[in-house]
Amino acid sequence: MKSLLINPVLNKEIKLRFRSFKGFLGVFFYLFALGLIAIGFIIVNTVYTTASVFSPDQSRIMFIVLSFVQLALILFMTPGLTSGVVSGERERQTLNILLTTPQSSTSIILSKLFSSISYLLLMMISSLPLYSIVFLFGGVHPNLLLSTFLLYLVVMITIGSLGVLFSTLIRKTIIASITTYGVALFLTAGTGFLTIIIGEMFFYQNSATTVPYFTAMVNPFIILISSFEPYMVEEIQRRSGIGIPIVTSFYITYLLITILSLWISIKKLRPKMTANKGRA
Amino acid sequence: MIETVNLTKKYGSFTALDSLNLKIEKGTVYGFVGHNGAGKSTTFSILATLLAPTSGTAFVNGYDVTKEPKKVRNHIGYMPDFFGVYDQFKTVEYLHFYGASYGIPKNERDLLIPQLLELVNLSHKEEEYVDVLSRGMKQRLCLARSLIHDPEVLILDEPASGLDPRARIEMREILKELKKMGKTLIISSHILPELAEMCDEIGVITNGKLVASGSVGTIQKQLQANKVIHVRLSSNLEEAISFLEDEPKVSAITRHDKNENTIIFSYTGTDEEQGQLLKKAILKDIQIVSFNEEETDLEDVFLEITKGVDFS
Numbered sequence: 408m409k410s411l412l413i414n415p416v417l418n419k420e421i422k423l424r425f426r427s428f429k430g431f432l433g434v435f436f437y438l439f440a441l442g443l444i445a446i447g448f449i450i451v452n453t454v455y456t457t458a459s460v461f462s463p464d465q466s467r468i469m470f471i472v473l474s475f476v477q478l479a480l481i482l483f484m485t486p487g488l489t490s491g492v493v494s495g496e497r498e499r500q501t502l503n504i505l506l507t508t509p510q511s512s513t514s515i516i517l518s519k520l521f522s523s524i525s526y527l528l529l530m531m532i533s534s535l536p537l538y539s540i541v542f543l544f545g546g547v548h549p550n551l552l553l554s555t556f557l558l559y560l561v562v563m564i565t566i567g568s569l570g571v572l573f574s575t576l577i578r579k580t581i582i583a584s585i586t587t588y589g590v591a592l593f594l595t596a597g598t599g600f601l602t603i604i605i606g607e608m609f610f611y612q613n614s615a616t617t618v619p620y621f622t623a624m625v626n627p628f629i630i631l632i633s634s635f636e637p638y639m640v641e642e643i644q645r646r647s648g649i650g651i652p653i654v655t656s657f658y659i660t661y662l663l664i665t666i667l668s669l670w671i672s673i674k675k676l677r678p679k680m681t682a683n684k685g686r687a
Numbered sequence: 688m689i690e691t692v693n694l695t696k697k698y699g700s701f702t703a704l705d706s707l708n709l710k711i712e713k714g715t716v717y718g719f720v721g722h723n724g725a726g727k728s729t730t731f732s733i734l735a736t737l738l739a740p741t742s743g744t745a746f747v748n749g750y751d752v753t754k755e756p757k758k759v760r761n762h763i764g765y766m767p768d769f770f771g772v773y774d775q776f777k778t779v780e781y782l783h784f785y786g787a788s789y790g791i792p793k794n795e796r797d798l799l800i801p802q803l804l805e806l807v808n809l810s811h812k813e814e815e816y817v818d819v820l821s822r823g824m825k826q827r828l829c830l831a832r833s834l835i836h837d838p839e840v841l842i843l844d845e846p847a848s849g850l851d852p853r854a855r856i857e858m859r860e861i862l863k864e865l866k867k868m869g870k871t872l873i874i875s876s877h878i879l880p881e882l883a884e885m886c887d888e889i890g891v892i893t894n895g896k897l898v899a900s901g902s903v904g905t906i907q908k909q910l911q912a913n914k915v916i917h918v919r920l921s922s923n924l925e926e927a928i929s930f931l932e933d934e935p936k937v938s939a940i941t942r943h944d945k946n947e948n949t950i951i952f953s954y955t956g957t958d959e960e961q962g963q964l965l966k967k968a969i970l971k972d973i974q975i976v977s978f979n980e981e982e983t984d985l986e987d988v989f990l991e992i993t994k995g996v997d998f999s
Contacts, residue, residue, distance in 0.1 A: 415787035423775050500771035504832070507735050507765045508788040509757060678739045680753045 414514050416505070420492075420522030430526065437480060437530045438537075444476050445469065445537050466544035471635055473541070474555050477534060478562065478631055481527060482595060485563055486587035488526060489570025491580040492519040493676065498580060512676040516669060520564070520571050527563050531556065554634055562627045565661040566591050568668035575672040598626040606643060620647035624656040688713040688840060688871045689734065693743035696729050696895075703729045705895040706743065711873060711888070713839070716866050718886035718903075719875040726895040727875040728768055731844045734873070735765040747840055761789075764833030768844040768875075772825055774818035778809060781817055781828065782835060789836035796835075803831040807861055823854030830861060841865065843874045859885065914961070915981035919949045921974040930971055934964060948976075 424430050448469045493516075496502035505515065541547050570587040577583040599622075606619040623629045623643050633640040633654060640653045649656075689711040696704040704726045711717045721727050732738035734745055736756035744751055750758040773781060779800055786796040804810045807827035812820060820828065826846060833841060846862070847855045863885055865872060874886070883889070883903050890900040899906055920927055924942070927950060931937045936956040943949035954961060965978050 415784050418787070419773070419776075419784050422780075423773060426775055500767070500769050501773060503732075503735075503737055503767050504765070504770055504785075504829075505788075506737060507760055507763065508785065509760045509790070510788050677756075678737065680736060680739045680756045 414510065414518055416510060416515050417518035417522055420518060421525060424522060424526055433484075433526070434530055434533060437484070438533055440480065441473065441476060441534050441537055445473060445540060448472060449540070463545040466541050467547055469544075470538070470541045470547045470551075473537065474631060475628070477531070478559065478627060481531075481559055481563055482566065482591050482627070484530075485523070485527060485566040486570050486584060486591055488523040489520065489567040490574050490584040490587040492523060492571055493574040493672075494578060494580040494583050495574070497578060506677055512673045516571060516575070516672045516676060520567050520669070523567055523570075524563050527567075528560075531559055551634060555631065558627060558630060558634075561658060561661050565665045565668075566594075568665040568672075572668040572672045575675050594625050595628055598622040599628055602626065602629060602643070610642075610646065615646050615648055617647040617649060619643045620649055620653065620656075624653045625660055627657075630654055630657045688715070689717075689745070689747055689873060691730070691734075691743065691745040694730065694733065694740055694745055695742045696726075696733065696738065697741040702895050704733075704740070707892070707895070707897055709890060709897065709900070711871060713871055714869050715887045716862075716872045716874065716885055718883070718889040719873055719892065720889055721875070721892035725892045727892060728844055729895075730892075731765070731767075731842050731873070731875065734759075734842050735763060735767075736760055761836065762838055762840055764836070764838040764841045766826075766829050766833045766841070766843045766846055768848060770829055772817045772820075772828065774816065776817050777813070778804070778815055778817060778820070778828060779813040782832060785832045786835045791836065799835065803834055806834070806864065807831045808857060821854075823850050823857065826850060826854070826858060827861065830858075834865075839871060841870050841872045843872060845875055847876055914954045915951060916954050916961075917943070917949055917951050917977070917979050917981060918968075918975060919946065919977040921948070921976050923974060924948065924950065926971075927968070927973045927975075930968060930973060936960065937964075951981075 452465050452469075493502065496505060538552060542549075566587070569590055570583070573583040573586045573590075574580070577586060601622040602619045605616065605622065609616040609619070620643055623640060629640060630653070644653050689709065691707050691709040694704055694707040694709075695702070707726070707730060709717075709730075719727050719730070729738065733740050733752060734747060736752055736759050740753065744753045746752070747759045748762045750762065752759050773784070776784065782800045782803065783793075783796055786800065787793075791799065801810065801813070804813055807830055809820075809824060809827055809831065812824060817825070817828065826849075830843070830846065833843075843862075847858045850858060862872065862874070866885060886903055888900070888902050889906060891898050891906075918927065924947075928940055931940050931950070931952055936954055938953045938955075940950060940952040943951055954964070956964065961980075965975070968975060968978075
């Protein structure tokens with residue numbers, strides 16, 4: 408396991424990613440966007456209100472806003488960071504040489520994923536001081552922060568695995584990126600829309616249905632909402648008649664997607680060398 | 688050391704490799720000659736475990752590429768015809784990365800890398816970023832990279848392509864050095880005469896089929912059934928032409944375009960008969976200044992062998 412995690416490809420990926428100016432710019436703009444929203448929120452709630460006080464309730468709302476923005480940024484950045492990890496090497500004509508080394512496909516694929524995730528983790532951790540503003544004003548339990556960051560981590564790994572999968576299967580990075588963004592969009596906007604539409608249809612008639620349960624259980628935004636306002640997912644679960652909490656189903660589903668994506672990527676990275684017709 | 692057995696690769700209805708049978712012994716430098724799309728790179732990709740054959744198989748150091756690709760990878764150094772480098776790496780970091788990929792400990796790499804850089808004349812560039820190196824330097828760096836784990840077999844696909852004459856000469860000298868080190872090399876190149884100089888054997892491939900294989904000398908001899916001989920005379924050209932016209936194995940007698948004292952003719956006799964012809968001419972008092980056979984290089988061999996082959 409150690410050789411899978413601490414290996415030349417991972418070292419190389421991390422070194423090259425963090426050495427480039429683009430890496431620095433990525434962190435800078437990420438924090439700039441989050442900071443702008445946090446400071447903007449405080450200004451709007453203090454300067455333009457008569458009370459000029461930032462209350463714990465407002466602090467909680469700010470936390471929710473920051474959490475949603477951060478999740479949206481993660482969903483936006485993860486496909487971009489992962490969908491070129493293999494196809495990019497192929498396009499730069501470095502993949503063939505890498506594949507003739509004895510490094511296992513598992514090691515290459517996991518290293519590629521972990522290096523991308525580590526960059527996202529750096530962004531996430533560097534955003535923690537912004538969250539400290541929230542704790543300064545109160546209104547949010549630290550456990551909520553931990554569960555939110557756990558959700559980010561799982562989303563990163565799963566969307567990242569899908570990015571690596573499409574990058575392995577599709578030769579061109581641009582097409583792999585579009586496909587990964589498409590899947591990420593479906594898992595968020597697509598399933599969100601379906602949950603609302605189907606949920607409204609059935610709940611209006613006061614009938615039971617499992618469909619919103621399945622569309623909600625893959626949507627990270629709905630899971631994030633449930634940590635602040637659990638009523639909606641509880642209602643969806645109650646009407647579905649399924650005993651497993653939606654949050655649990657979400658984590659199980661994402662784990663399965665991750666395992667499947669990585670398994671296919673590992674199998675497809677190198678050609679199956681066995682001759683496919685008769686042997687001499 | 689390298690053996691292919693009925694190696695075939697098909698892409699749909701197109702046959703890129705058609706029952707290729709090759710045998711390259713240890714320490715041999717084998718030149719793989721063929722036009723673009725003949726199947727050279729396909730063969731090399733299969734040997735490098737990057738492409739699965741449709742049928743047949745290949746062995747490297749006794750390991751079957753289709754059954755034991757991991758073992759094969761440890762025994763080969765592969766340099767593709769087109770390759771990229773990690774531009775943000777320094778030269779020395781680039782080699783460290785591949786050295787680590789082959790499981791070579793850092794302390795060993797620290798000793799090995801300067802030696803490799805010296806071999807490929809890049810010692811002075813070890814702290815330079817790879818993206819500032821010239822094409823020739825990148826080619827040499829890639830060669831050093833393919834040697835990092837000291838493989839017995841080197842698979843070099845067009846190692847001199849795109850290089851200027853000086854860089855080609857440098858590359859050729861390095862390859863000669865590798866030959867001295869006892870490596871088994873399989874090299875494809877468009878620079879055919881250069882291959883002839885350093886190869887022990889060559890194979891000519893056209894449209895996925897091996898049409899000739901053997902030592903450079905043997906293949907050249909096969910083609911020399913029709914030798915071209917140049918004779919320079921001090922005088923009496925007409926007398927010499929008349930003498931040659933009476934010889935049954937002499938044909939196509941012409942005067943040299945630029946040197947008016949030189950006659951060129953085709954000769955189908957053996958080496959002994961050729962010696963007798965020269966002796967007879969001298970006895971006839973024909974004033975011969977020089978008598979020499981036109982040298983056939985690998986370019987001619989290739990053109991002769993592939994004459995009439997449809998490359999489309």
